[in-house]
Amino acid sequence: MPQEEVARPTRGGIPERLGSSKRKLALAALVAALATVAAAAWRVAAKPAAPAYDTIAIRRQTIAKTISATGKLQAVTTVQVGTQVSGTIAELYADFNTQVKKGQVIARLDPAQLQAQLAQANANYLSAQANAQGAQNAVLSADASVQAAEANFARAESAAADAQRTYDRNTQLVDAGVGARMTLESSEAALVQAQAQKQQAAAQVNQAKAQAQSARSQLAQANAQVQQTHAAVQLASVNLDHTIIKAPIDGVVVERNVDVGQTVAASLQAPTIFLIANDLTRMQVLAEIDEADVGQLSRDSRVSFTVDAYPNDVFRGRIAQVRLAPQMVQNVVTYTAVVEVDNPDLKLKPGMTANVTAIVAQREDVLAVPNAALRFRPESGGGQQAQRPVLAGHLTVWKVTDEGLVPVSVRTGLTDGIFSEIVSGDLSEGDRVAAASSNGAGRAGAQAPARSIFQTGRTGRR
Structure with a gap:
């Protein structure tokens, strides 16, 4: 009985009995398959990424530069209410947020000290009036003395004139040899005495006039003192009135800076008690x-x-x-x-x-393009370049069409920092333009499809 041939163990899935040439052929086929897969994978990896961007519809709107x-x-009108006199706050009739009317009493100072000052001023005024009356009486008396002295001078002057005439007549008689020398001497003595009395009367007139002038000066001083003390009375009265503080305007109290019992000093600067709006x-x-x-x-x-x-x-x-x-x-x-x-x-x-x-x-109602679309620049890798400054001038935006992105030259006008006015360019309301993707896509190699930030629809890959 012939012996059966037993198959030898396989190597790599290839029966060893196939021989060396067959094994080599199988290995070559395996290598070719692996190379095909690798080439396909490389082509997929090397294929440029589809560009990613947001699409934005051109629309009309109002653009405002701000x-x-x-x-x-602050209130249009605010008034600081202070006090013009020093004193102690006795009463407060207004507080924060109090509505007040012009002339309404809102505070009061203790008036005791100023009342005493007013009483003293009145006393000084009365004393000055009395002094003025005395000075007036002195002027009247001096005027009377002047009149008496002038009358006495007139009599002395007349007597001196009579004595002069008598002396002259006696001198003529003596010179003619018919008059007595003794009579002449007597008339001469009378003339000398009359002239002396005349001079004395003139001096009395001058003295009386000087006294009258002095009396008038004293009267003027007394009258001035009356006016001064009267002014002091008025000032004391005004100061006493200032202890009652009134609202200067209609309004509301927005500040109160003092409390009852607090002393305020107005010697250097009027302290502010209230601020009224x-x-x-x-x-x-x-x-x-x-x-x-x-x-x-x-x-x-x-x-x-x-x-x-x-x-x-x-x-x-x-x-x-x-x-x-x-x-x-x-x-x-x-x-x-x-x-x-x-x-x-x-x-x-x-x-x-x-x-x-x-x-x-x-x-108002102008075509507006987002500034992001003005900065957008497509790249071969699907990304875009940004950071292009937005200026009033000619710029390029990329219009989205069925054929892809088409550059459109536009001139911009007013911008608010987010949108810019389209002054001229081949763009109409509803046209869609590309802008940098708001989610960070658009860098080289990004695989996200284009999308609109104003519309829910999506564009396909370009």
């Missing part, structure tokens, strides 16, 4: 505007602002004035803009910090 600043709220339904914001922005502001520019107390409320006003005086803090120059604000519900309080946004330019 500047920002901070400021403080005229009308809190109208307020103003004093906004500090940077010198680089102040040239863009104008009167009646619209302003919006927020306050920390009401973060969800936006308040509006208008610029009433840009003050010329600069403010410098740490070498930073600002100018104060006064913003008028209506406050009908009294939400806004004096002293609140306002975050102000002023509209310096505005365009």
Whole structure:
């Protein structure tokens, strides 16, 4: 019986009995298959990644250019109410938030000391009046003395004239040899005596006039003293009236700086007792505007602002004035803009910090393109380059079409930092443009498809 041939063990799945040539052929086929798989994998890996970007629809909207600043709220009119005299606070009739009317008594000082000063001033005034009356009487007496002296002088002058005539006649008689020498001598003695009496009377007139002049001077001084003491009475009366403190305007008390029993001294500066705001339904914001922005502001520019107390409320006003005086803090120059604000519900309080946004330019119902689309630049790897500054001029945006991205040259106008006005260019409302992906896709090698941040639809790979 012939012996059966037993198959030899296989090597690598190939029966050894196939021989060396067959084994080599099988190995070559295996290597070729592996090479095909590797080549396919390499082609897949080397294929450029599809570009990723957001698509944004061009639309019409309002674009406003704004500047920002901070400021403080305050009442349009505030009045510091003080005291013009020193004293002790005796009564307070107003407190914080008290509504007051003009002329209403809001505080009172202790009047005792000023009442005593008024009484003393009145006494001095009465004394001065009495002195003035005495001086007036002295003037009348001096005038009478002058009149008496003048009358006496007139008599002495007449007597001297008579004595002179008598002496002259006796001299003629003696010279003619018919008169007595003794009579002449007697008339001469009488003349000398009359002339002496005349001189004495003249001196008395001068003395009386001098006394009258002195009396008049004393009267003038007395009258001046009367006026001075009368003024002192009036001043003391006014000071006494100042112990009663009244509201100078209608308004509300926003500050009270004293308490009952406190002493206030007005010798150097009038102390402030109350601060009264005229009308809190109208307020103003004093906004500090940077010198680089102040040239863009104008009167009646619209302003919006927020306050920390009401973060969800936006308040509006208008610029009433840009003050010329600069403010410098740490070498930073600002100018104060006064913003008028209506406050009908009294939400806004004096002293609140306002975050102000002023509209310096505005365009309504214009085609607008996001600034992100102006910065977008496609790359061969599917990404884009950013950080291109947005300026008013000709720029390129990439319009999304069925054929891919098409560059469109546009000229931009006003920008608010997020959107820019399209002044000219081949873009219409509803056109879609590419922008840098908001989720970080778009860098080289990214595999995310393009998508719209305004629309729910997605674009396919380009």
